Amino acid sequence: MAKLTSRAEDYSKWYNELVVKADLAENSGVRGCMIIKPYGYAIWEKMRDEMDKKFKETGHENAYFPIFIPKSLFEAEEKNAEGFAKECAVVTHYRLKTDPNDPKKLIVDPEAKLEEELIVRPTSEAIIWNTYKNWVQSYRDLPILINQWANVVRWEMRTRLFLRTAEFLWQEGHTAHATKTEAIEETEKMLEVYADFAENFMAIPVIRGIKTPSERFAGADETYCIEALMQDGKALQAGTSHFLGQNFGKAFDVKFTNKEGKIEHAWGTSWGTSTRLIGALIMTHSDDLGLVLPPSLAPIQVVIVPIFKGDEQLQQVNEVAFEIQRKLKEKGISVKYDNRTENKPGWKFAEYELKGVPIRIAIGARDLENQTVEIARRDNLTKETQPLENIEVYIENLLKTIQEDIYKKALNYREEHITEVNSYEEFKKVLEEKGGFISAHWDGTDEEEEQIKNETKATIRCIPLENTFEDGISLISKKPSKQRVIFAKAY
Amino acid sequence: MAKLTSRAEDYSKWYNELVVKADLAENSGVRGCMIIKPYGYAIWEKMRDEMDKKFKETGHENAYFPIFIPKSLFEAEEKNAEGFAKECAVVTHYRLKTDPNDPKKLIVDPEAKLEEELIVRPTSEAIIWNTYKNWVQSYRDLPILINQWANVVRWEMRTRLFLRTAEFLWQEGHTAHATKTEAIEETEKMLEVYADFAENFMAIPVIRGIKTPSERFAGADETYCIEALMQDGKALQAGTSHFLGQNFGKAFDVKFTNKEGKIEHAWGTSWGTSTRLIGALIMTHSDDLGLVLPPSLAPIQVVIVPIFKGDEQLQQVNEVAFEIQRKLKEKGISVKYDNRTENKPGWKFAEYELKGVPIRIAIGARDLENQTVEIARRDNLTKETQPLENIEVYIENLLKTIQEDIYKKALNYREEHITEVNSYEEFKKVLEEKGGFISAHWDGTDEEEEQIKNETKATIRCIPLENTFEDGISLISKKPSKQRVIFAKAY
Structure with a gap:
């Protein structure tokens, strides 16, 4: 197995190689679209299941809306339409026919042209709010708390596996409310669900904040976000939650009679996270040997590798290994015993390091004798010998420790890379020289933000929610400012 | 609540009304595309989770492939291309721009025409086999056992909720094998997974069989299917499993070195089930009062309705109801306590009958006195009074009984409607006069099959796998035949 390019050598190349070598994803024959391979998809399934649980615990239900949006609906909310029009796939025909010049080829049938073009959804506000119109008459019909797991398409010109792809998988929550207060509460609640998921499940520390107007979701009155920091000092937006005001309520005429008998437009929110998070996962924790996965979302949490000479020894190791496997499975730990004979232990060690398996247990002749096993942690690469007795309890606790340590390590890095x-x-x-998040005063204008972006490529990632207020002077215009905002170069 | 049209009155109308009134799905603003509402989606989630478990137990992994298929890949397997060309959505452009005649409108940007058109996947063999080409070199790389949960689009002209929609959700398994035998074994194994799922989870009895050449999947050498019978005597294909031979292996040049060192093309299978199964579920079990759901996939398995006069009585009932709810939840039973005061018990009874909740528990003043509850079964509409003590055990067993009884009822109907x-x-x-499955001799030719179809609208649903052989004479040509096949009108 050829070694990975190191992060120091070429961070971007390291990332691209790792995604492919660890069998997470690959490019497809379709421009900008990726294939998510089984190992990558298994991680996504764990993320999806955990988020889905959290959405349901907070009162949301799943539903499914069409992938196509008729152009007339797409253009109804002007800002939203403007924001996505430049990068959308458009279906114009509904049939192919045999090429009259070559019976082995197909051509678009010009007689099968759609009366109205269909946009492949880049996001579903339009089709969903057009539906909500029929679901809402009275305040009693509100709130509507719906989430959708789906694929969306945005015709990005420069794509990278997971980080930016023409098609990606995501979830999009779309809620409608009777009051502004309730809609804002929902927006903030879902941001906290995302932050909790990122930190406690993915072990990715995030800054909770609000986007500046220029970085807002097209069609939102306010965009909340969580921002993560990658190991190369660049930021990555890990989830957004939008307060939509009455913009979609008005554009799609979603009206209801309120408690006072007056007719009002509904207030909206939408919030989303995507397979992009897998990119964040990789770039937050992994190292030059390969993936480092937090135990909570590792498809294989423990791998057992036998070290043996000859069949007899293998059989003795097998016995011990199967027993460990059984005990770990009983505790709900996913464990693989790799006793294939085609590959040497060293090859297997490298393979599971590449794949980010959190704990490796090696069992050799001396271990059999001493009733021990060798335990190696993927995150900090330490090894230790542990007694076989009650090993399942030790492993169970170690998985928790690793989860915490991975988070702490990422948090330390992040804290060291916020510079005022x-x-x-x-x-x-x-x-x-250092990169990372830069905390600085800003005058609140698009102009200053734009100038900084043009001159340095850094953007305002967010105005942190937990800001302390202080008097300061903005970077360029030198105008007075009451709080710092977070700048960074970003993915 | 207006009553449902009865099945006897107008079966088709009954179905359409039921889907909408029970909040399963509705038509969208996009031609032929449906909105799956939360209650319908909750049923689909249960189906998906159960099937997914079965796929994983049989060694399959999930992955995700692009929604778009470039035209050149789409046309590579000729029969497959021919079969789907007439009903596919085609993306031709990747951008909209402002209409110069009306700044509020958007038009397709003629400068953003794709060099090669993209087909929205009607099925994914083409894009997947084009990928497998790069994954397979040696027999050691086989088998590939992959499943995908996805949306697909087939431009159907006449659509009906769940049964036939332009976009639907499904799973599609795509496997590649080193030998013909192994691929056929896989095809048959997955058919059995589907049959087991249909019968033991959805309580839908099915006939396992093989399609005639004219009904085969486009690009398959053999199509296996499970066929269910609806209450109006029409058949519904509930799942298919295809042996693809080397057709896709050759079309996409998926080659490998076999154990003997020779280069061969890989053998394939594909198999799928879709949201169409929800249509089968409805039409197999439901009645004139609404849905009848087997407990295994009812989003709510038990509903508790209080019967009370005044707040004091409600509080007494609440106490008992919450305790029952707690005990049932402990047993993993999903239970809803509906103590809303806006609606009368009769309204609630009708509502949960419409929604197909398998068991209703009513608790009134007399029950409080006698330490009993009233239990109503949705499937056979019987009621009985049961002691409160150990009610959770009684309910747990009753859910099993209902699951079995619903299956038996459907099986009886099916058996009564197979006519030789x-x-x-x-x-x-x-x-x-009777409809249903008709078991008859066929001469094995396309001509006889076609004539019967044209004259009666009945098609050969399948050649049953568990056929006994007997000498007979075919229906029209009077040629000798060795076995009966199953005819029916079908959805």
């Missing part, structure tokens, strides 16, 4: 700066000079120097 | 006939006259008479 008080001048534009300092800003540029830190951005250049 | 020995002449075309008899065939037409039975088809007209």
Whole structure:
């Protein structure tokens, strides 16, 4: 197995190689679309199941809406339409026919042109709010709390596996409410669901914040986000929750009679996370040997590798290994025993390191003698010998420790890479030399934000929700400012 | 609540009304595409989870492939292409722009025309086999056992909720094997997984069989199917499993070196079930009052309705009801306590009958006194009074009984509606007067099959796998035949 390019050598190349070598995903024959391979999909399934549980616990139900949006609906909410029009796949025909010049080829049948073009959904507000119109008459019909797991298409010009693909998998929550207050509460609640999921399940620390107007979702009055920091010092938006005001309520005429008997437009939210999170997962924890997966979402949590000479020894190891496997499975731990004879232990060690299996148990002749096993942690690469007795309890606790340690490590990195700066000079120097999140004062205008972006490629990631207020002076216009915002270069 | 149209009055209308009134699905603003509402989607989730478990138990993994198929890949397997070309959605452009004549409208940007058109997948053999090409070199890389949960699009002209929609949700298994024998074994294994799922989970009895050449999947060498019978005497294909031979292996050049060192093309299978099964579920079990759901896939298995006068009585009932709810939940039974005061018990009874909740528990003043509850079964509409003590055990067993009884009832109906006939006259008479499956001899030609179809609308549903052989004479050509096949009108 050829070694991975190291992060120091070429971070971007390291990422691309790792995604492919660890069997997570690959590019397809369709421009910008990826194939999510079984190992990558198994991680996504764990993420999906955990998020789905959280959505249901907070009162949401799943439903499914059409993949196509007729152009007339797509254009109804102007800002939303404008935001997505430049990157959408358009269905114009509904039939192919045999090419009259070559009976082995097919051509689009010009007689099968649609009366109205259909947009492959880049996001589903339009089709969903057009439906809600028929579901809502009275305040008693509200709130509507619906989530959808689906594929969406955005015709991105420059794509990268997981991080930016023309088609991706995601979930999109779409809720309708009787009051502004309730809709804002929902927006904030779902942001917290995302933050909790990112931190406690994916072990990715995030900053909760609000986007500036220029970075808002097209059609939203306010976009909340969680921002994560990758190991190369670039930020990655890990989830967004939008307060839509009455924009879609008005555009799609979703009206209801309120408690006072007056007719009002419904208030909306939408919120989403996608397979992009797998990119964040990789770039937050992994190292030059391969993936590092937090135990909570590792498809294989423990691998057992036998070290043996000859069949007799293998059989003795088998006995011990199967017993460990049985005990771990009883505890709900996913464990693989790899006693294939085609590959040497060293090859297997490298393979499971590449795949990010959190714990490796090796059992050799001396272990049999001493009633021990060798335990190796993937996250910090330490090894230790442990007694065989009650090993399942030890492993169970170790998985918890690893989950916590991975989070702490990422959090330490993140904390070390939030730098407060008080001048534009300092800003540029830190951005250049250290990267990471830069906390600085901003004058609140699009102009200053734009100029900084043009000159440095850094954008305002968010105005943190847990900001402390202080007097300061903005980077370029030197206008007074009451709080710092978070800048970074971003994926 | 307006009553449902009865089945006797208008079966088709009954079905359409039921789907909408029971909140399963509705038509969308997009031609032929449906909205699966939360209650319908909750049923689909249960079906999906159960099937997914079975697929994994039989060694399959999930993955995800692009929704788009470039035209050149789509046309590579000729029969498959021919079979789906007439009903596929085609993406030709990747951008909209503002209409120069009306700044509020969007038009397709003629400058954003794709070099090669993309087909929205009607099925994924083409894109998947094009991928397998890169995954397979040696027999050691086989078998590939992959399943995908996805949406697909087939541009059907006449659509009906669940039964036939332009977009539907499904799973599609795609496997590649080193030998013909192994591929046929896989095809048959997955048919049995489907049959087991239909019968033991959905309580739908099915006939396992093989399609005639004219009804085969486009691109398959053999199509296996399970066929169910609806209450109006029409058949519904509930799942198919295809032996693809080397057709896709050759079309996409998926080659491997076999154990003997020779290069061969891989053998394939594909198999699928879809949201169409929800249509089968409805039409197999439901009645004029609404849905009848087998407990295994009822989103709510038990509903508790209080019968009370005044707050004090309600509080007393609440106490008992919450305790029952707690005990049932402990047993993993999904239970809803509906103590809303806006609606009368009679309204609630009708509502949960419509929704197909298998068991209703009513608790009134007399029950409080006698330490009893009233239990009503949705499937056979019987009621009985049971002691409160150990009620959770009684309910747990009753759910099992209901599951079995629903299956038996459907099986009885099916058995009563398989009629053996020995002449075309008899065939037409039975088809007209009784419907159902008709078991008859066929001469094995497309011509006879076609003539019967044209004259009676009945098609050969399958050649049953568990056929006994007997000498007979075919319906029209009067040629000798060795076995009966199953005819029916079908959805």
